[in-house]
Amino acid sequence: MTQSDIFINAAFDSISRAESFSVNIDQNSDETITIPNRGSYLMAFFVGTVPRGSLAMADTGSDLTWIQCLPCTKCYNQRIPIFDPRISDTFHFIPCGDNSCKRVRRNSCGNVGECRYVVHYASNSSTQGAVAKDTISFNNSYNGRIIKYPNTIFGCGYNNTGVFKPTGAGIFGLGGGPSSFISQHGAEFGKRKFSYCLLPFYYEQGSSKLKFGVDTQKNRIGVLTTPMVSKYPSTYYYLSLVAVSVNGIILRPDESPVGNIIIDSGTTTTFLKTSWYKKVEAAVLQAIGNQSVAVRYPIRPFRLCYKDGSIMNFPNITLQFIGAYIELKLSTLNTFITLEYDLDKRTVSFAKANCLKE
CATH class of the missing domain: 2.40.70.10 (Acid Proteases)
Known part of the structure; x- marks a missing residue:
């Protein structure tokens, strides 16, 4: 698509997303926000004991982070390998009576007592699966070190359908609710604070920056x-x-x-x-x-x-x-x-x- 096509599509996606915000606020609906097509940003992270790379849309309008997991009942096509929980020694499912399960919106009990989740999007898309914990880690771009956050609550999606794009494996939740990554680990990186610097969506080179716990206001004029x-x-x-x-x-x-x-x-x-x-x-x-x-x-x-x-x-x-x-x-x-x-x-x-x- 041309830059004009991308921008027009992004505007229509934004309209749908804004309308779904209104539904959530005015009607206490269980439906969450819609999934944008372009104009969104993918963030890189790793999952598991032996870190497996993943990409998910950075979303301040969602809480629960989820990725597609094997074995899939119904998964959409994604370009990177789907995460296999069996290869991670630190992966474990959360029981439905656990306090961690209660932090997840619309949780339920599975057939063997596991915590289940379901998220419906306004774009007729949905993800369903089990709530689990594992180590989520990032590559620190400043010194090349891997920063690990053990026991992170996330969704292991086994049934994911709709308009999800193959570029991403799921959604990375940066919202203000109890199950978001920020709410879970804010104290561990010093403060519940994060910032992002976003390149225009039409840039073909370079990457945007997402920083956790860093005071980027220091020595900056006009904040x-x-x-x-x-x-x-x-x-x-x-x-x-x-x-x-x-x-x-x-x-x-x-x-x-x-x-x-x-x-x-x-x-x-x-x-x-x-x-x-x-x-x-x-x-x-x-x-x-x-x-x-x-x-x-x-x-x-x-x-x-x-x-x-x-x-x-x-x-x-x-x-x-x-x-x-x-x-x-x-x-x-x-x-x-x-x-x-x-x-x-x-x-x-x-x-x-x-x-x-x-």
């Missing part, structure tokens, strides 16, 4: 920090977006801004409620003025499009968050930025960075 809001479900990271500014015109939501937006690594585009978005769109139209005429039939799902090269002065668009003393300025090129979550302080921080160098 914006805003508190996270505790809401149901605990998986999601809620922020409070007070206003959007377009060339200095302040545009506020009609409702209370407290906890009104979710920050999510698996959603490519940012969404506002319709009434708020229309204010922003009108301000953008006014800022651009008559120097260029918007395309009459824009490319779906976008509402406001201009011919390439027809805009001479792009409007300055900034975001204002509660508790932040500076605004987050959005680049005209993209909105991929450095994010940092501090779950002990319950804050999120933003700062500019060169993801290829850091």
Whole structure:
């Protein structure tokens, strides 16, 4: 696909994902978020005593990490070998009465008393299997050492169907719920804190960075920090977006801004409620003025499009968050930025960075 195709598909995936967030929040549904196609990020890790490499989508909108496991009842095609628990001496299933099982949403008892899990996605995809523990490890890019996290709770998926892509073996849960990797091991890497620096999705070389327990705010200028809001479900990271500014015109939501937006690594585009978005769109139209005429039939799902090269002065668009003393300025090129979550302080921080160098 071309870069345009990838971006359009990512926008449609983001719409589905945003709609599934609403279902979870408003109806206390057992359905979880949808699975994005492009615009997502795969993270590398190892599983087991003899470390077996794996790749899974890094997802701050999910809690339970799961990968496909042998023997499969029904597994989708994946490019890397499917994990075989029999080759790991440290692998063991969790009994359904164990406290670790209770940390997993929608757990149940299997035929031999093992803890079972099931996750349904809004894209008519699902994963089912047993809840287990094993050593999850990472290759430290700074010194080449393997960092191990024994007894990590994860899902061993035996029945996985839907729109999962062969590039990944599953989902790596970085959400705020009790079964996520962050909640399990935050104390072990010093603090429940992690950050990621994401390259634009169209980059074909270079890799994004994911750091655990590292204070990447030190010696950095222009860091914006805003508190996270505790809401149901605990998986999601809620922020409070007070206003959007377009060339200095302040545009506020009609409702209370407290906890009104979710920050999510698996959603490519940012969404506002319709009434708020229309204010922003009108301000953008006014800022651009008559120097260029918007395309009459824009490319779906976008509402406001201009011919390439027809805009001479792009409007300055900034975001204002509660508790932040500076605004987050959005680049005209993209909105991929450095994010940092501090779950002990319950804050999120933003700062500019060169993801290829850091």
